[in-house]
Amino acid sequence: MKKVFLATCLLLSAAAAPAQQAIWGVPTLISPEVNPDNTVTFRLNAPAARNVEVTGDFLPTQKITTPFGEFDAPGTAQLVRNDAGLWEYTTSALAPELYSYTFIVDSLKINDPSNVYMIRDVGSVTNIFMIPGDRASLYAVHDVPHGTVSRQWYDSPTLGMKRRLSVYTPAGYESGDRRYPVFYLLHGMGGDEEAWLALGRAAQILDNMIAAGKAEPMIVVMTNGNASQEAAPGETQYGLLPPTTQLPKTKDGSFEQAFPDVVSFIDANYRTIADKSHRAIAGLSMGGFHTRHISKEYPDMFDYVGLFSAAIRMGEDPVDSPVYQNVDEKLKIQFEKQPKLYWIAIGDTDFLYDNNREYRRYLDEHGYPYTYYETPEGHIWKNWRIYLTEFLPQLFK
Amino acid sequence: MKKVFLATCLLLSAAAAPAQQAIWGVPTLISPEVNPDNTVTFRLNAPAARNVEVTGDFLPTQKITTPFGEFDAPGTAQLVRNDAGLWEYTTSALAPELYSYTFIVDSLKINDPSNVYMIRDVGSVTNIFMIPGDRASLYAVHDVPHGTVSRQWYDSPTLGMKRRLSVYTPAGYESGDRRYPVFYLLHGMGGDEEAWLALGRAAQILDNMIAAGKAEPMIVVMTNGNASQEAAPGETQYGLLPPTTQLPKTKDGSFEQAFPDVVSFIDANYRTIADKSHRAIAGLSMGGFHTRHISKEYPDMFDYVGLFSAAIRMGEDPVDSPVYQNVDEKLKIQFEKQPKLYWIAIGDTDFLYDNNREYRRYLDEHGYPYTYYETPEGHIWKNWRIYLTEFLPQLFK
Numbered sequence: 001m002k003k004v005f006l007a008t009c010l011l012l013s014a015a016a017a018p019a020q021q022a023i024w025g026v027p028t029l030i031s032p033e034v035n036p037d038n039t040v041t042f043r044l045n046a047p048a049a050r051n052v053e054v055t056g057d058f059l060p061t062q063k064i065t066t067p068f069g070e071f072d073a074p075g076t077a078q079l080v081r082n083d084a085g086l087w088e089y090t091t092s093a094l095a096p097e098l099y100s101y102t103f104i105v106d107s108l109k110i111n112d113p114s115n116v117y118m119i120r121d122v123g124s125v126t127n128i129f130m131i132p133g134d135r136a137s138l139y140a141v142h143d144v145p146h147g148t149v150s151r152q153w154y155d156s157p158t159l160g161m162k163r164r165l166s167v168y169t170p171a172g173y174e175s176g177d178r179r180y181p182v183f184y185l186l187h188g189m190g191g192d193e194e195a196w197l198a199l200g201r202a203a204q205i206l207d208n209m210i211a212a213g214k215a216e217p218m219i220v221v222m223t224n225g226n227a228s229q230e231a232a233p234g235e236t237q238y239g240l241l242p243p244t245t246q247l248p249k250t251k252d253g254s255f256e257q258a259f260p261d262v263v264s265f266i267d268a269n270y271r272t273i274a275d276k277s278h279r280a281i282a283g284l285s286m287g288g289f290h291t292r293h294i295s296k297e298y299p300d301m302f303d304y305v306g307l308f309s310a311a312i313r314m315g316e317d318p319v320d321s322p323v324y325q326n327v328d329e330k331l332k333i334q335f336e337k338q339p340k341l342y343w344i345a346i347g348d349t350d351f352l353y354d355n356n357r358e359y360r361r362y363l364d365e366h367g368y369p370y371t372y373y374e375t376p377e378g379h380i381w382k383n384w385r386i387y388l389t390e391f392l393p394q395l396f397k
Numbered sequence: 398m399k400k401v402f403l404a405t406c407l408l409l410s411a412a413a414a415p416a417q418q419a420i421w422g423v424p425t426l427i428s429p430e431v432n433p434d435n436t437v438t439f440r441l442n443a444p445a446a447r448n449v450e451v452t453g454d455f456l457p458t459q460k461i462t463t464p465f466g467e468f469d470a471p472g473t474a475q476l477v478r479n480d481a482g483l484w485e486y487t488t489s490a491l492a493p494e495l496y497s498y499t500f501i502v503d504s505l506k507i508n509d510p511s512n513v514y515m516i517r518d519v520g521s522v523t524n525i526f527m528i529p530g531d532r533a534s535l536y537a538v539h540d541v542p543h544g545t546v547s548r549q550w551y552d553s554p555t556l557g558m559k560r561r562l563s564v565y566t567p568a569g570y571e572s573g574d575r576r577y578p579v580f581y582l583l584h585g586m587g588g589d590e591e592a593w594l595a596l597g598r599a600a601q602i603l604d605n606m607i608a609a610g611k612a613e614p615m616i617v618v619m620t621n622g623n624a625s626q627e628a629a630p631g632e633t634q635y636g637l638l639p640p641t642t643q644l645p646k647t648k649d650g651s652f653e654q655a656f657p658d659v660v661s662f663i664d665a666n667y668r669t670i671a672d673k674s675h676r677a678i679a680g681l682s683m684g685g686f687h688t689r690h691i692s693k694e695y696p697d698m699f700d701y702v703g704l705f706s707a708a709i710r711m712g713e714d715p716v717d718s719p720v721y722q723n724v725d726e727k728l729k730i731q732f733e734k735q736p737k738l739y740w741i742a743i744g745d746t747d748f749l750y751d752n753n754r755e756y757r758r759y760l761d762e763h764g765y766p767y768t769y770y771e772t773p774e775g776h777i778w779k780n781w782r783i784y785l786t787e788f789l790p791q792l793f794k
Contacts, residue, residue, distance in 0.1 A: 030639065045505075046503070046504075046505045048504050049503065049505065050445070105502070105507075106503075107443075107445050108441075108442075108446065110505075110510060111508050111510075111522075113505070113506055113507060115637075115639075116517050116631075116639070117637045118515070118522070124513075125515070128637070129637060130636065130637060132636070140634075140636060141628075141632060141633055142634050146559065146561070148550070149548045150545050151545065151546045152571070153542075153568070164543070171550070175666055237537075237538050237540045239529070240512075240526060240527060242511070269571045
């Protein structure tokens with residue numbers, strides 16, 4: 001019997017496991033392989049393919065012309081086939097970063113079957129890999145005390161819904177009785193309460209920066225900013241629907257008006273320090289839009305405000321909500337109350353760059369103090385991770 | 398400016414977004430589509446492909462002959478190409494269940510690019526879809542009070558490691574002061590602390606069964622049973638390594654010996670009822686092996702014991718650990734202390750069926766009471782979800 005048992009186990013470990021037993025296959029091909037010199041080798045076993053390319057954010061972009069103008073499109077690189085039908089491509093040495101990619105096989109975009117690490121960005125799923133070092137080492141898991149990440153539901157009386165959020169509590173929270181400041185961290189259009197954890201590496205960044213003494217231990221609350229949506233796609237009562245950016249009530253004032261429901265829930269259920277000087281809020285893109293409005297609607301709530309590549313449209317408020325009315329007066333009140341930090345960050349090729357410059361000009365004209373941080377590149381998660389690592393050390397000091 | 402802004406937003410919403418802005422693409426093709434009659438249509442846009450098949454656990458299996466014998470291999474079905482290069486296949490009406498599948502394009506196994514819902518089983522990633530109804534409705538999210546799911550790290554002095562586990566706390570836990578019973582739920586070979594949540598739909602099953610009054614509100618702890626591994630693949634300090642079933646220290650007694658570290662951590666950090674009659678333990682496959690040994694090593698710890706398709710090898714203990722010595726005497730002590738439930742479940746085509754029958758015979762011979770539950774089919778997650786839904790109502794009564 002022992003022999004049969006072992007043989008069966010071996011069989012079950014093989015790549016092609018029978019359907020009537022659990023599929024325990026593991027990839028037999030290594031792809032991508034990060035080489036010691038920080039070059040990366042991609043491999044795909046596809047004897048029947050006529051053409052295999054890799055596309056990803058580690059490749060130089062290429063100019064494309066569209067009806068909307070000229071843009072930098074993702075670069076592609078050709079994999080080369082050997083006699084056995086194995087396709088391969090090795091990059092030049094890459095700078096430390098979290099990168100994403102997909103393969104293109106005879107015009108069909110696919111994920112790398114050898115790489116189980118994938119992240120969803122709204123409705124796109126890409127494989128990822130990491131080149132360690134420099135700032136990117138903050139995105140990796142290290143042997144440091146780890147916080148807890150919880151997916152939790154709260155009641156929003158304002159929206160009349162149960163809604164899901166993600167909460168990071170710092171290492172030691174559960175076993176101690178200390179109270180902590182709270183940072184509310186908001187996602188962009190089409191994102192959800194998973195985005196900062198998956199794409200933003202928020203838990204790893206917090207673990208590492210808190211362990212290094214670069215950030216205060218804090219609770220971080222990642223909400224779902226789509227006021228019509230209970231939770232991330234697949235986590236709602238509506239089943240496994242395709243994700244969409246075309247959600248109603250994303251910028252109609254609903255989320256901003258319902259935001260105190262979140263703060264009340266967190267203050268009631270966590271050991272928070274429930275005052276302005278121990279609350280921060282920041283968001284990327286649409287989350288920056290939300291942050292700007294929430295922080296001015298509730299000028300006694302947040303002492304730290306971060307606009308990351310914020311979707312700001314001066315004088316072009318999207319719908320007729322009280323949230324978007326009397327903006328000048330509300331900003332005046334907010335700045336009279338002197339928030340400790342009003343931080344604006346954007347990439348120099350971001351499509352929202354001009355809008356942000358216009359907003360900075362407005363703040364300058366009114367003498368409202370802010371801190372500005374500019375990076376290369378555009379409206380991308382690489383920048384939002386960088387902004388998070390720059391914003392955190394400034395909080396709760 | 399408004400026009401440019403809107404145009405840019407539209408562009409960013411399109412499937413092919415430029416690299417220098419965030420990739421916000423959403424699938425434009427619906428696949429799979431669950432039709433009102435419970436047939437399912439799969440679609441793939443692959444004009445250059447010569448052959449497209451779908452393989453999944455909803456298709457009738459096919460016999461394959463291997464050096465280890467004859468097995469039921471996953472069935473496949475052919476997609477048919479239309480003139481535009483769109484491939485399509487519609488199933489017959491399917492029974493309610495959570496199903497998984499992949500495409501095979503010219504012999505290359507790929508995930509469905511139109512379906513962002515995927516689950517990893519050790520080193521295989523498959524797409525999923527659900528047919529609602531019957532027992533499978535327990536696997537879906539409904540408008541009921543939801544528990545919290547936390548990923549948390551604990552210290553294991555016995556293993557000398559910080560390790561990760563998943564904890565489900567029932568709805569109302571955070572806002573109340575009530576104490577709860579605890580159910581420890583263990584995964585199989587190559588699995589980890591994510592397996593019961595992703596493949597087992599444990600959080601949905603618990604939410605739904607607790608809301609329906611079919612299960613007591615309880616804390617559920619999902620450990621990582623690989624004693625050499627800190628956490629699930631990608632969540633450790635060793636980076637994004639390929640998952641493997643070839644982990645050291647999986648069945649050498651280490652996990653069993655270190656299990657009291659987990660229980661101590663949970664009792665110290667959660668509002669538990671810390672006695673035998675309020676603790677349950679169950680596991681699938683290797684987790685059933687662990688459950689059998691843990692429950693006998695600590696006979697005062699658990700009143701409810703569940704062996705789901707357990708890897709039991711009577712008299713063939715894998716290594717020379719004190720855990721696997723004096724098994725007869727230890728089982729005698731365990732059963733003298735009369736656990737309230739000793740539950741054994743297995744599928745009638747499971748490769749461990751004979752081993753389990755042999756173990757039941759042993760229990761019968763010794764007059765050790767147990768409850769037996771048999772299902773059709775084999776060593777598959779469908780059965781483990783069923784066993785969870787059958788086991789839960791029997792706990793903490």
